[in-house]
Amino acid sequence: MGILDRIAGTLDELAGEGDASAREEIALAVAEAERGDAAGGEARLADVAARFPSLAPAFFHLGRLRARRGALDEAVAALGKAVDLDRDAAAAWAELGGVLARLGRTEPARDALRHAIALATEAPLRGRAHAALGRVFSDAGQLGKAVRELRKALETLGDDPEVALAYARALARAGEPEGADALAHEARRLGASARLFAEAAAATAEPRDAERLLREGLARAPDDDALQAALARHLARTGRADEALTLARAGVAANARSLDALATLREAYAGAARWREALAVATREAEAGAAPPAETRLALALGARDREALAALGETVELPADAARALRAFLAGDAADTELVALARHAPDEASRRFVVADHAPAPPAANLVALLEWVHAFAARTPALAALTVAAGRAVEAFDRPLLVAVMGEFNAGKSSFVNALVGETVAPTGVTPTTATVNVLRHGPATGARVVYHDGTVRALEGAALEPFLRELTDARAAAVRVVEIFHPLASLRRVEIVDTPGLNSIRSEHEKVARDFLVEADAIVWVFAIGQAAKASERQALALARAEGKHVLGVLNKTDRASDDEITAVVQHVRGGVGALVDDIVPFSATRALEARRAGRADPALAAVEDALESRFFAHARELKRTTALAALQRFVTASRAATPAATPDDLPGQHAALDALDARLRGALAHERVALRARIDEAYRAAAFEVRDFVRPRAWLFGEHRAERADERFLVELLEDAVERATDVTRAALRAALVAEGGAAPPADARASAARAIDAAVERFGAYARGVVEGGAVAEFFRVDLPRLKLDAAAIRGALVRRAPDPEQILFAELARALAVEHERARAALDDAGAERTIRNLLREERLERPLDALARAVADLSAP
Numbered sequence: 001m002g003i004l005d006r007i008a009g010t011l012d013e014l015a016g017e018g019d020a021s022a023r024e025e026i027a028l029a030v031a032e033a034e035r036g037d038a039a040g041g042e043a044r045l046a047d048v049a050a051r052f053p054s055l056a057p058a059f060f061h062l063g064r065l066r067a068r069r070g071a072l073d074e075a076v077a078a079l080g081k082a083v084d085l086d087r088d089a090a091a092a093w094a095e096l097g098g099v100l101a102r103l104g105r106t107e108p109a110r111d112a113l114r115h116a117i118a119l120a121t122e123a124p125l126r127g128r129a130h131a132a133l134g135r136v137f138s139d140a141g142q143l144g145k146a147v148r149e150l151r152k153a154l155e156t157l158g159d160d161p162e163v164a165l166a167y168a169r170a171l172a173r174a175g176e177p178e179g180a181d182a183l184a185h186e187a188r189r190l191g192a193s194a195r196l197f198a199e200a201a202a203a204t205a206e207p208r209d210a211e212r213l214l215r216e217g218l219a220r221a222p223d224d225d226a227l228q229a230a231l232a233r234h235l236a237r238t239g240r241a242d243e244a245l246t247l248a249r250a251g252v253a254a255n256a257r258s259l260d261a262l263a264t265l266r267e268a269y270a271g272a273a274r275w276r277e278a279l280a281v282a283t284r285e286a287e288a289g290a291a292p293p294a295e296t297r298l299a300l301a302l303g304a305r306d307r308e309a310l311a312a313l314g315e316t317v318e319l320p321a322d323a324a325r326a327l328r329a330f331l332a333g334d335a336a337d338t339e340l341v342a343l344a345r346h347a348p349d350e351a352s353r354r355f356v357v358a359d360h361a362p363a364p365p366a367a368n369l370v371a372l373l374e375w376v377h378a379f380a381a382r383t384p385a386l387a388a389l390t391v392a393a394g395r396a397v398e399a400f401d402r403p404l405l406v407a408v409m410g411e412f413n414a415g416k417s418s419f420v421n422a423l424v425g426e427t428v429a430p431t432g433v434t435p436t437t438a439t440v441n442v443l444r445h446g447p448a449t450g451a452r453v454v455y456h457d458g459t460v461r462a463l464e465g466a467a468l469e470p471f472l473r474e475l476t477d478a479r480a481a482a483v484r485v486v487e488i489f490h491p492l493a494s495l496r497r498v499e500i501v502d503t504p505g506l507n508s509i510r511s512e513h514e515k516v517a518r519d520f521l522v523e524a525d526a527i528v529w530v531f532a533i534g535q536a537a538k539a540s541e542r543q544a545l546a547l548a549r550a551e552g553k554h555v556l557g558v559l560n561k562t563d564r565a566s567d568d569e570i571t572a573v574v575q576h577v578r579g580g581v582g583a584l585v586d587d588i589v590p591f592s593a594t595r596a597l598e599a600r601r602a603g604r605a606d607p608a609l610a611a612v613e614d615a616l617e618s619r620f621f622a623h624a625r626e627l628k629r630t631t632a633l634a635a636l637q638r639f640v641t642a643s644r645a646a647t648p649a650a651t652p653d654d655l656p657g658q659h660a661a662l663d664a665l666d667a668r669l670r671g672a673l674a675h676e677r678v679a680l681r682a683r684i685d686e687a688y689r690a691a692a693f694e695v696r697d698f699v700r701p702r703a704w705l706f707g708e709h710r711a712e713r714a715d716e717r718f719l720v721e722l723l724e725d726a727v728e729r730a731t732d733v734t735r736a737a738l739r740a741a742l743v744a745e746g747g748a749a750p751p752a753d754a755r756a757s758a759a760r761a762i763d764a765a766v767e768r769f770g771a772y773a774r775g776v777v778e779g780g781a782v783a784e785f786f787r788v789d790l791p792r793l794k795l796d797a798a799a800i801r802g803a804l805v806r807r808a809p810d811p812e813q814i815l816f817a818e819l820a821r822a823l824a825v826e827h828e829r830a831r832a833a834l835d836d837a838g839a840e841r842t843i844r845n846l847l848r849e850e851r852l853e854r855p856l857d858a859l860a861r862a863v864a865d866l867s868a869p
Contacts, residue, residue: 022048022051022055022058023057024308025044026045026057026058027063028044028050028445029041029042029044029045029061030045032044035066039806042062042065042066042069043327043519045061045062045861046062046067049078052138054552056083056085056086057078057082059078060078060079060082060089060092061242063076063078063081063082063095064079064095066078067079067102071569072099072102072103073103075099076096076100079095079099080096082096083115086643088119089119090115090119090120090121090126092123092497093112093113093116093126093129093131094112094113094116096112097110097111097112097113097116098132101132101135101136101139104139106136107798109136110133110137111248112134113129113132113136114133116334117133120642122157124156124157126156126164127156128151128157129150130153130156130165131157131163131430133149134146134148134150134153134163134166134167134170137149138150138170140731143170143173143174143821144174144813144818146174146811147174147817150166153167159796161186161192165186165393167182167328168182169183171183172199172203175825175828178458179203180200180203180204180209180213180236182706183196183203184200184213185196187199187200193788194198194217194218194220194221194224194227195217195221195224196213196228197214197216197220197227197520198226198227198230201213201214202230205510207238207293211238214227214230214231214234215231216825220288221550221820225251225255225260225261228251228264229260229263229264231246232244232264232267232268233245233267233546235268235271236248236268236270236271236272237271239271242690244268244272245265245268245269245272247296248261248264248265248267248268249265251264251265259285261658262281262285263285263291263292265281266281266292269300270300270303270348270694272346273303273346273349275300275303275304275348275352276304276403276735278303278304279297279300279304279309282297282300294313294316294318295319295320295323297309297313298310298327298346299346300315300348301313302346302352302355302356302599303348303351303352305333310327310330310331313327313332314328314331323342323346325342326339326340326343327343329666330343330356332357333360335360337847340356340357340847341840341843341844343356344356344843344846344847345658345839350842353842354846354850355845357843357846357850358850358851362375362378362379362382362850362851363858364376364379364855364858364859365862366862366865369632369633369797370400370821372400372636372862372863373396373397373400373636373864376393376396376397377393377394377396377857378398380393380643381393381854383851385646385852386647389639389646392635393635395523396632396635396636399523399569399631400628400636402869403444403496403497403498403499404497404499404620404624404628405424405496405498405499405501405520405523406499406500406524406525406527406528406620407500407503407520407524407526408420408501408502408503408527408530409521409529409544409705410506410529410530410531410532411532411535411540411541412438413532414531414532414560415532415561416503416594417431417502418594418597419528419530419560419591419593420502422492422593423494423500423599423609423613424443424500424608425494425597425600425714427489427703428471428488428490429441429500429502430473435693435819438480438504438505439472439475439483439485439504440484440501440503440504440517441487441488441501441502441503441504442485442486442499442501443488443490443495443500444488444490445489445491445492445496445499446490447489447491448465448489448491449491450462450464450465450468450488450489451463451467451471451486451487452489453471453483453486453487454483454485455483455484456482456679457482472486490855497621498620501520501524503520506544508542514543518547521544521548521551521553522548522551522634523635524554524631524639525620525628525630525631526553527557528555528556528557528618528625529541529556529557529585530558531557531558531577532560532561532757533560533562533564533569533573534561535578536559536580537575537576537581542581543591543813545581545584545585546584549584551634552630552634554586554619554620554627555585556586556587556615556620557577557586557587557614558588558591558612559589559591560592561592561593562590562591562608578744582586589611589612589615590611591608591611592608595608595611596608596609608664625752633866634864636863637863638857640859640863641756642858642862643852645853646850647848650845650848650849651841651844651845652840653838653842654837655834655838657748658748658750658838659834660748661744661748661749662750662754662827662830664744664750664810665741665742665754666823666827668742668825669738669742670820671736672738672740672741673738673816673820675737675739676734677816680730680731680733680734680811681811683729683730683733684727684730684808684811684841685805685811687723687727688723688726688728688801688805689801690726691722691723691801694719694722695719696799703852724773724774724777727770727773727809729768731769731770731773731811731815732766732820734766734815735762735766738762738819742758742759750827751833751834752829753833754833755829756858757826757829758823761823762805762823764822765815765818765819765822766815768814768815769809769814769815769848772809773813775807777810
């Protein structure tokens, strides 16, 4: 048969009884194009289409020729006209679907190809339409549907090499285990490209098998640069760096201008963790006009710890926004923890991740106490985990350069405020306030008398001198509870040498003030403990003094109110106090604050006051610098202890255990799938067997003796409902069995997210199969059984069952194959999420180590060195 006869046959199919002369012209135009004059053939066809606008074949062949020369939009217009004129033209629908697919118009291409499949009467055309539809689905990433359509194409067309290759690629992309074998089979086909071995290797999970495929390809094409590069990359990924580098260098030596060879060499250097060499190759690639992606260059620059390369990358706009922001902050030296984590994610190994998180890590100064105090304050301020310690660190810095801080302490009503007033010679400390409204007061030198109220919320209120006493006496319980400390300023010369903390009694104040008072117990440079002569050395006092001693504080004991006792009583009480707390105080001096203040006002000397002043001078004032140094060192030691307590512990890394639990979940699900592949079919088969008996029983009473079996509409509806319910019950068992596999039987449980995503995939697959099964049963299977099969059947359960089962919904592709693919995707996603979480955990642990633990260890060493005799 000649070409004109074949064209005429096609035209008869497309045009039916159309105009004979027009069909002849179309045949001539197509033959002209086939002989090489495509433009002439297209012009002739355009003329025919213009003269015969209702003739579908003219538009069909015109569309084909336009598609052949790449005028796709014009081809779509012509082919669209063809199918509008002849809705049953399967060939035109197939051609239109193919052109739409080339234009990337997935949905209309899919619809056109489905029309072609439904209308095609010839197997080759139907097979080609299935193949085209499979490619459409593949391009759209709908790999399950692609595999299904391409399999149908192969079943229709036989072993077509082009379709077989597309099918193998779809299998490989879908992650099907047979995908690699199918690609390898296609690669071994006579005349196939040797580079298919590289595709097969890429789809192969087992590294040894992948290497074997690559070497097989090289044996067929030993000079193939792409295969050599693929093998070098594979060797680099599998840890065989020396072999990879040998191959990669040979590739560059053979073709120094090959961009693929350079890229392979870069990857081989990276596989060997030789980051500087890899970065140098990336520079060569950039100079050749094919720079690697910015994220690749960032990883290499981090691996090489090359600040110049990093700075250059920081000026580009190619990096993702989060990476660019983190890199700029890193280069500026002010990166927050979150930015360091974001940048370290791009670092290729632990050394480079440590480089990121350790860079600009704070290092405490050595042998300089003032600088160390300032460093601690700044360190706490910029470290979120230590934010609560910032205020205390700031107070330690401030206190070191202030006068000696002496805390006057004791139980309520021991005469502490009176002692303070007697000591300074003025009524500067308020007396006579009630225990509940008593506040912690700090007496400091100031140019004028006044006060400042500091509240727990950080707010401050200034008071003039005359307003202080009314303020303190009028405090309500609620208002007193809000006050942290009252700073009282007075222009007394004595306050230039010492600042005095006047605290309420530790046994009679509210908890807010007791905490502040106890803070001063450890923050003060020295302590004066005021005992009341009638109740000295109580157990509560011993407890507080023991705390002061534990903090290394020097304590001067003052036995107050001696004006109420005789000399013998005073001596006895002093001996009693020394016996009770003597080991906790440096000395005990008898004293009467009332007499001392009266003597000062009268201008008389008071021996007891002189004794107190001498004791303060010899024990505190003469050693002020030493005492302040001791207090500062103690504050630094407390900071180290509190910082370590406040710092979150390193997150344990159980990545191998989590991976094992995830793999165990995957194994259980695959086992359950394998079991249910058989079990569900058995349950559906049993359901159809039972349905066969039902059909036999309700048809037999109405059977004609010498006629056809017959059934009513109600019988059809009954059978539909019966089969739907049976399939639903069968699949519910499958759902339960698959969900049961989500639960670990002993051992570590898989991540909750992985279980949840697998459960959703199971539910979606079961629901999808349920909808498909209902469509099969309701969409004609039962009706066709009653209309076509039943009249010819022997009323035998086996025969009825056989006829029903032929039209039963098949769970393999819709349920099991799709679910297996979905679960494989979810498994890989869960593994990636585990790896991602593990990487972040590793980075955060490194961050903790480099920016918290190491600085704190260095601080502890510096404090120990300064504390050493």
